[in-house]
Amino acid sequence: MMLQTIGEAVKASVLSLARQGLCYIPVLFILAPLYGMAGIKLVQPIADLLAFALSIPLTFSVLKEMKKSNTRSNYV
Known part of the structure; x- marks a missing residue:
């Protein structure tokens, strides 16, 4: 949500796709x-953790980009 709000549409889309597509399907x-029904039950939490790891x-x-732009605007 933060990425969408500040106008980082590409990064927001990648993160959104990561949760339900890029992580979920391979997992x-x-x-x-490997684990049958237990594995299917674990897919969503593991996909969420992987998406969280990508979000960091x-x-x-x-x-960092915002901090750089704030620092530059203070000196201009």
């Missing part, structure tokens, strides 16, 4: 054959 194909560097990169 589903890996865990379902994205958030820090945006905050």
